[in-house]
Amino acid sequence: MAEAAAVFAGKAVVQPAITYLVKKIVDRIPDGDLCKRLQQKLPFVEAILYAVDRQQTLSNPSLSEVVWQLRDAIQEAEDALDTLEFLDLKSSANNRSKVSLSSLLSSISRKFHVADSSRATENLKDALKNLDAVLDNAGRSLPAIYPSSCSHGKAHIQDSASIQEVTKELRTTIFGRLKEKDAIIDWLGVLTPNIRDQKLSLCAIVGAGGMGKTTLAQFVCQDKKVQDHFANKIIWADVSKIFDPKVLVRKISGSFNRYKASADGLDTIMTDKFLLVLDDARDDAQSERWQQFLDLIRKNAPMGGKILLTTQIRPVANAVEGQMPPDTYKCLELGGLDQENTLKLFNHHAFGDLSPSDCFELQLIGEQIARKLKGCPLLARTIGRHLQGNTDHARWNTILNHDIHKVDDVATEIKKVLRLSYESLSNEVQVCFRYCSIFPPHYKFKMEEMVEMWKLHLPKTTVSRIAQIGSLTTLRELNGFSVKRTDGHKITELKDLRKLQKVIVLDVQNVIDHTEASDAELDKKSDLKVLSLEWCADQASCDGRILNKLVPDSNLKHLVISGYNGTRPPLWMESKYFSNLVYLKLDGCVEWDKLPPFGYLWTLKHLFLKNLPKLEYIASSSYSTVVYGYRDTSPDVLPPHLITFVVKNCLGLSELPSLPFSLRYLDIDRVGMSSLPTMCTHMGRRRVSLVESQLSILNVESCNLLVSLNGFLQEEHCRVLTVLSLVCCHMLISLPDASDFKRMSKLESIRIIECNRLSSLGGLEALSHLKILRIEHCANLVTTSSRLPPASDESTYLKLETLEIDDHQLLAISPIRNLCLTKKLIILEREKMAELPLEWLLQNRSHLEHIEISNAELLKSLPNMHEWHTLRSMLLHNTPLLQSLPLMPPNLWVLDINGCCNELHGECQSGGSEWSKICRIHSCNITPKI
Structure with a gap:
């Protein structure tokens, strides 16, 4: 039934569906109170669908149950109503003696199994009572299931235009748009007042979504000359999807006077010159409403005023233009940024305050990406932020060589931004938008075909649960294939899936023996790039031979082993086997006490070691020789091109191996070491003095044996360190002195949290580029500050962007007490x-x-x-x-x-x-x- 299906399409269809049922039923059932109750409970339906629209059902079983109960109740009522209408039609056909029609209806009647209209009427009445009960249940359970839906209801109905308010304060760096800004400021008469100031004037900024119309309006409003010119009469109102002149006037009044907003409050606001920003106007169908609104403004603005309107829709600007005298209307078509400013915006978000020249190869790729963006600030900002901190050339090239909408991570981030625009559409248009999204780009469809179609939402893991999945021999991905010991779900289902590129195998403990593991033939899947093998946490002891037989193809790029409780790693994890491995994560292998060296993994860039409580060391060459039976010629324990190294919850690990110079991100959490690791003292045939360390981010957390940072931070190899985070290092007493900090010329952010014994910030004043300093829960620092002598007149030249502390007494310690440029x-x-x-x-x-x-x-x-x-x-x-x-x-x-x-x-x-x-x-x- 279309109306039942509409439960998943939104309130624009569901509420009319229930209203339609009620109207059709009034003449058939004398119980008017029941119909009235159903109409009164429509807000519950709206609240439920508000939650569904935000995709809560997948993660909220209770809400999902309510939605399905509602759908079934509506369908039951519709079926009962259809039965009655069918009986009416059959009776009419018999009276007219239409044999062909009667024959057709007889075939249909077998579907309904209804003997007479009285029984059908009772069925309909019972179905409506059931629907009434479902709505009662929804009203009782919804506040506990999804509280924000309930608070949404009335406010949304009363003033839908108030759902989203764009901040009036500009919170982003602007590149370009100076020409457009100057043009608007000139139109405002800020620098050269003219006779047009005595008339109400309007400038429409028209441009596609993501071009920065709202940002340009914010840019203008925060100009000091504009603020001085209009004093306190800069008013911002979001027009949004419903354009009601009275509602908009009330919002304008409320924007200026926070304590008294009314529809007739304009007279106290517009007695002097003012600037009114109407952001994101979308309604072009009612030009008389624009006339009504503008007449209200003119009536209350004897001194004239300026209106700045932003819209994506050209007909909106045309509708407004028709209500303005020619000399009081201006239209600014906002196109894309020029190539230079597009690149600057992209670089700003991709590289931060780092100079792109520090990453020359990425800079070249970035220039090519920027050219693809066609001057769209939204794309430049979103993709730049997505790539920030990511120095993997392959990832940058993926975005360069593919359509933006086909790069999953980037597309997701852009959709988050565009969702605000989607929510501003009317309910009817939202439903149409969702249906149309079924079809691929440029697909030609007929309207009747679209109406007939259904859209099915499935979790990514659903396909993986299908029995005998091995029959789908062209599958590329399996996200969560759960191994069972029953036919159709064994690991041997993977045998014939030769084209697999990604597989996440769950419940590996259910593999019966090593023969069954071998029959999966993972090593014969040459296209397989991503493999995750995960055991259940409450498993019994494992047969090590099973993991040894689950050997993947040597071209694998991404490997995860999680929850395995065997005593040692698989034999195939020896370094010579993999030729293209980029990502390796070993998590929850609680019985492993040692690991093989990773020095031979020349392509490995990201290494994660998590929840390995018995791990004592990452093995030396002698271990590798004994266990794996090959001769070790590599002195490196870690891969030479490693970029990311994360070690968490490895309390038995008393020291880390030497770090390669390529490392950029080091995260150490709950590791039993007493000192930080050192950098490698060799680089094959190259001299260390000719190589600079790339380490830029260092996080150290919950290392309770760590007493000092001396040694590691004193080395010459921390010149490019930009972020230092120290959390819950309870034995740490002080930070490095000024001579050590002075070498860290690029350190910009320091975070120190719950370091209880820390008594000194060392030579922090030597960090010439420090921008962010955050200190919390460092009780000994506060105690020390109370014993310090009064501050000297000597000031520090630290130019902090942000100082964040949790106790004002920290302002008395050195060097914070000498700050003067914060x-x-x-x-x-x-x-x-x-x-x-x-x-x-x-x-x-x-x-x-x-x-x-x-x-x-x-x-x-x-x-x-x-x-x-x-x-x-x-x-x-x-x-x-x-x-x-x-x-x-x-x-x-x-x-x-x-x-x-x-x-x-x-x-x-x-x-x-x-x-x-x-x-x-x-x-x-x-x-x-x-």
Whole structure:
């Protein structure tokens, strides 16, 4: 039934389906109360489908059960109604003595098995009662199953246009668009006011999705000249999918006056010049609505005003143009960025603050990728972020040589961004969009064909559960093939799947013996690139011969062995066997106490060793000779071209082997070592002095025996280290001194968390490029700060972008107390703060842009800030004792004070004693404590 199928198509179809049933039933069943109850319960259906639209059913069995109960109840009611209509049709046919039609209906009647209309009526009544009960059950269970759906309901119905609000504050770096920005600023009359300022004028920015229309509008609004010109009259409203003039006026009023929003509140807003941004307009069907809206604006704007409208749809701009005099309308067609700025934007997100010249080969590939993007900022930003930190040339080339929409990871990230646009479509268009997505690009279909089609959603692992999967000999992927001891599910099903490229084999403990394992013939699958062998955690002891017989083809690139409880690795994991292995993960092999050396794996770039509690060492050459029976000529224990090395939960491992110079990411977590590993002292025939280490990210966590970083960080090989993270290293006492830190000229971010014995930050002031410093739960540092003498006049030239601490007393330790160029201060205060650290703030006020305090429960007042010209945002949380505000910084853009007393909240409303201090702040949110 179409209406039953619509349960999975969205509320635009389901609600009409139930309404249709109710209307058809009214004349047949005298129980009007039942029909009325069904109509009243439609909001439950909307809430359920809101959750389904966000794909909650796959991960939420309870919600899935409710959805299926609803579908079955609707189908049952429809079948009963169809039966009654069929009996009516049959009776009519008999009366007309239409033999051919009667014959046809007789054949159909066998399907329904209904004797008379009275029984059919009872069936229909029973079906409606069942539907009523299902909706009752949905209403009771939905808050527990999916709370956000319930909170969605009324707000969504009352004002769908308010679902998404684009931030007014620009949070991204802009490349290009200066010409367009200048054109808009010139149109605004900021620099050269003219007679057009006395009239209501509108500029429409029209462009395809992802071209940066909203970003350009934000770029203009945050220009200092624009802000000064319009004072506090810059108003932002998201038009979204429903264009209702009254709703939009209410939103405009609310955007300016947070405490009193009404449909007739424009007169107090538009008495002076103003800039109104209408973002993402989509409704072009009702030009009279635009006329109604613009007439309201004109009526309340005697001094004129400016409206900046962004839209993807050219007919929207045309509809608005028809309501504006020619000399008051401007249209800006926003195309793609030029090649130079597209590349700059891509490089900014792909390489961060690193110079692309540091990765010359990737830079060349990046230039070719940027040319494919056709100037689209969304694609440049999304793909750049996707590749950030990824130095695998193969991955970059994959994106270069394939259509963007065919690269799974990139396509997923782009879809997340575009989903906002999808949710702004009307419900009817969303349903159409989903149906149309069934067809491949450029496929020609007939409308009647599309309506007939169904779309089936299946988890990726569903195909793998099909019995006798081995009959599908052309399969390329099996994501989660669960081995069982029953026919049709044994591992031998893999034998004839010669074209497999990826297989994840679960429950390998169910392989009966090594003969059965050998019959899977994994080594004869030359196309196999990804293999994962996973054992269940509660398995009995394993026969080592089974794993030895599960030998893959030597061209394998990606190998995972997980949960195996045999005593040693398989013989085929010896280094000479694999010629193309790139990724190796060994996880949960709890009985392994040693590993073979990996030095022969020349192609291996990513190595993960996790949950190997008995592992004592990664073997030397002598171990490899004894166990594997080949002569070792490689002095390296780790692969020479390794990029990523992760070791976690290996408490028996007392030391790590020497690290290759190619390594870029090192993550050590819960390892029983007392010192960090060293770099290799040889590079084959090349001299070490001619080779630079590539290590850029070092994470060390929960290494309770680690006392010092000396040795490793003192080497010459940490020159390109950019990120250092130290977490739960409880025995660590101090950081390296200034002479060691000075060599780390590219270190940008340091994170220190729960290092309880740390008493000194060492020579941190020598890090000339440090941008982010985060310190939390380091109690000894706080204690040390209380014993330090007063700060000296000597300042440090550290230019921190962000300083994040959890105790304001840390501002008294060296070198933090000498900072004077900090841009952002975040104090996630555990203790109650009674006053702001005024001395430190004054020391940094010429550069400080953002202040955030999480727990200001004892804070009674704020210092005078009217001369803090660089401060753009201030957030204070939990401020019940704060009674008044000082003069605010002149360029403050965002002020957020929550948890304040009711008195302060009242005085900050329009007309209150504090209103004059905050009325010019663009985004101001002051909320009382509940």
